[in-house]
Amino acid sequence: MDAESFGLFLEQLRRYVRERLVPAEEEVIALDRVPDDILGEMREMGLFAITTPPEYGGAGMTTSQYIETIEELSWAAPAYRATISINVGMTAAALKNAGTEAQKAEWLPRVAAGEIACFALTEPDSGSDSAALRTRAVRDGETYVLNGSKRYITNAPIAKFALVMARTSAQNLPSNGHVSAFLVPTELPGVSLGKPDKKMGQSGALIGDIVLEDVRVPAANLLGGVEGTGFKAAMQSLDNGRLSVAAAATGYAKRMLDAALRYATERKAFGEPIANFQLIQAMLADSRADIYAADCMIRDATARADAGERVSTEAACAKMFASEMCGRVADRGVQIFGGAGYLREYAAERFFRDARVYRIYEGTTQIQQLVIAKAMLRDFAAR
Ligand code: COS
DSSP states (O other), X not given: OOHHHHHHHHXXXXXXXXXXXXXXXXXXXXXXXXOHXXXXXXXXXXXXXXXXXXXXXXXXXXHHHHHHHHHHXXXXXHHHHHHHHIIIIIIHHHHHHHOOHHHHHHHHHHHHTTOOEEEEOOBTTBSSSGGGOOOEEEEETTXXXXXXXXXXXXTGGGOSEEEEEEESSSSOOGGGTTEEEEEEETTSTTEEEOOOOOOSSOTTOOEEEEEEEEEEEEGGGBGGGSTTOHHHHHHHHHHHHHHHHHHHHHHHHHHHHHHHHHHHHHOEETTEEGGGSHHHXXXXXXXXXXXXXXXXXXXXXXXXXXXXXXXXXXHHHHHHHHHHHHHHHHHHHHHHHGGGGGSTTSHHHHHHHHHGGGGTTTSOHHHHHHHHHHHHHHHHHTO
């Protein structure tokens, strides 16, 4: 997207987030989902199409633009980003990186039109060790028969299709070549979508199970048309997804800090606003510096991605730092709110619960450490 159009888009989004999405947060919490009228507006604004190339009906944003959009959106409750990010981040990335021309032509416009997608990698018995998945895909003529179950899948309860990672070989193969990815419409016989799980926070961001029982998927839906490319496709999508989580955590941290700053100027103790006290100022300043550091990492990583560099390490660093940072900002927010920070009535308590999962999903902090250290050791050995 050209810089001028992007600037206008971002300005329009900022207004929409503050005037429409933030006031609707209570409704999202009460319903535990993003209301249909808002989803419709988000589709109309083209939010599901931001990363799809123009030839497939999208806006064709660069990685930097897409991640800046996510950060802007993440000023509001996390459910809004969660709903679109699987489409624009994970699924669109997998299709662009690994899909055949025919798959791109069929599925990218559907992603862009806002048909809700989900990304089904994690299973009840494999999470961080994603290559240990058990879901099987067995070729039978012109179809694959899929059996298995997936867990903690964002958007699963409302998804129209899923990108399902499954093993096409009973044995583990080198480079995790036993993993393949399939585009699975959820209306196919044998697909069951679980009820939304009850969670600590992030109301309205739906996660649930997917159970696959003898699901016959056309062989044409094997991503890339070649078995064994699913792990790499999933990891590439995760690089993208981790940048999105970094931006989500940073956008939300800005919202939290704004609330804390406002409260500190209004709340009085010892006869004056608590913002006058240096110990409160220290917490505000630490949060400001934390957010700035995360923003710098995100800007650098996305600029590198746009220059064609592989950014697995930078995405892992940004995701790890930003999600941990968001936890610190949320914690300081509760501290600044004091007693009010512990009450449901005030937003600081909700922010604190919402922030926790950023350190877990799209790869825990410990997985990011592994990814970063593995690359360091590999590069060192190659010196
Ligand atoms: N981009 C391109 N290729 C990648 C890649 C990436 N980001 N990450 C891995 N690969 C490739 C590797 O290059 C390797 O291929 P070669 O052997 O040909 O070099 C292959 O994929 C296997 O990679 P690796 O050996 O690193 O796989 P491991 O089984 O050791 O797994 C971890 C690595 C643990 C880091 C991985 O399983 C992981 O990220 N787990 C967490 C999953 C996760 O984040 N889940 C969250 C929810 S999913 S939405």
